[in-house]
Amino acid sequence: MEEIKQRQSRFINLVNLLATDVFRYAFWLCGDREIAADLVQETFTRAWEALHQLIDDKAAKNWLFTIVRRENARRYERYQPDQERVELDEIAANGNYDTSTEAFVLRRALAKLPQIYREPLVLQVIGGYSIEEIAQQLGLSTGAVMTRLHRARQKLRHALQGTE
Amino acid sequence: MNCQQFQQRCTLEPACQEPAFLAHQQTCPNCAHFAQELAQFEASLHTALQITVPADLTKRILAQPANQPTITPSGRRFHWQLAASLLLAMSLSLSGLWWWSSSHTQPLEQQLMLYLAQEPKAFLTTQQVSLTELHQMFNAIGAKLVGEIGTVSFCKVLKLNGYTSAHLVLVENNQPINILLIRNSSIRQAEKLSYKNLQGILLPIQQGNIALVATSTESLQEIALRLQRVIKWI
Structure with missing residues (x-):
């Protein structure tokens, strides 16, 4: 019983600490709030089941992001949803967000950004990962990650400047 | 690190914490200015990505x-x-x-589709459910499996609008077909179901209703008939 309590306490800490980042990452992966919430729930369900495999809690974010990515990929394998488009209107409808034109333009540009550029960028900005860590997470070379990050930012800047 | 290297790195990884990067930033006013300008864009980017969490x-x-x-x-x-x-x-x-x-x-149809939307496991589970589990599920809703049902990847007993129900996922041509058997519910006319990219049908059966939901309604009627032949209510 004591073991279960410890496990619960550890799990609750992880949820409280990381659910927000995991949700945001899931959202920018799948582009849909409801699916993102489902992905997060599934991720934490799997995390609970495999919590004994997480040796160091410092690696938890990395571990959870990996699970989210895998669950999202599995969703595509099985389900093939038509949800490439990020639901900007839905974001807007949820209030409590930056309503500036700049943020709007950036969100729109982010939504249009191909997944191969968006994902490393989201990992860097939301996840706080270094280029080497992103390369490891995505199974890419550091060179490829640098190219994608560069292009992602370039496209976003062009969008902000109205040149795209 | 020279200016070109700094600016290249700064563009790719503005929050870089490498000592050489930080040292160059402190000693080169031009690059410090360059980094400061980029920081404004990064702040906007960070804000844009911070979508509201439920x-x-x-x-x-x-x-x-x-x-x-x-x-x-x-x-x-x-x-x-x-x-x-x-x-x-x-x-x-x-x-x-x-x-x-x-x-x-909520009406049963709405409740049913909302339930499916909140049950990602139904779409994600890949392992085949054992026959023992299936028999237990049917038993729990007062039914019996009397024939070959096909490959089932998920099964669960639940309450839908207060009705004891069973949810199973049949794998047909590598596509998951969600089946819900809702005991004692009383919708007497066939109805179409739709939620986002899920579509389905709700049909009256001997002991309630059966709902079949998938990404396409193709073959759902045939599957419904097949299921009614292999499920006996007790």
Whole structure:
């Protein structure tokens, strides 16, 4: 019983600490709030089941992001949803967000950004990962990650400047 | 690190903490200015990515297992459920209460599609359910499997609008077909179901209703007929 309590306490800490980042990452992966919430729930369900495999809690974010990515990929394998488009209107409808034109333009540009550029960028900005860590997470070379990050930012800047 | 290297790195990784990067930034006013300009863009980018998180997300995660009763709690599953029950008790959520209250007021069709939308496991589970589990599920809703049903990747007993129901996922041509058997519900006319990219049909059967939901309605009628031949109500 004591073991279960410890496990619960550890799990609750992880949820409280990381659910927000995991949700945001899931959202920018799948582009849909409801699916993102489902992905997060599934991720934490799997995390609970495999919590004994997480040796160091410092690696938890990395571990959870990996699970989210895998669950999202599995969703595509099985389900093939038509949800490439990020639901900007839905974001807007949820209030409590930056309503500036700049943020709007950036969100729109982010939504249009191909997944191969968006994902490393989201990992860097939301996840706080270094280029080497992103390369490891995505199974890419550091060179490829640098190219994608560069292009992602370039496209976003062009969008902000109205040149795209 | 020279200016070109700094600016290239700064463009790719503005928050770089490498000593050489930081040292160059401190000693080169031009590059410091360059970094400062980029920082404004990065701040905007950071803000743009910070989408609003559902207020009840944490509570939903902690409460989720209670919405997923499995039929045969054994071993690891049992511990998971036990722990989940404790977690639920610790964090009984407003969303749970909302869900509970709304589940008694929404029409069955709506309730059913909302349930499916909140049950990702149905679409993600790939392991085949054992025949024993299937028999237990049918038994729990007062039915019996009397013939070949096909490959089932998910099964669960639940309450839908207060009706004892069974949810199973048939794998047909590598596509998941969600089947819901809702005992004693009383919708007497066939109805079409739709939610986002899910479509389905709700049909009256001997002991209630059967719903079939997939990404396409193709073959759902045939599957419904096939199922009615192999399910006997007791």
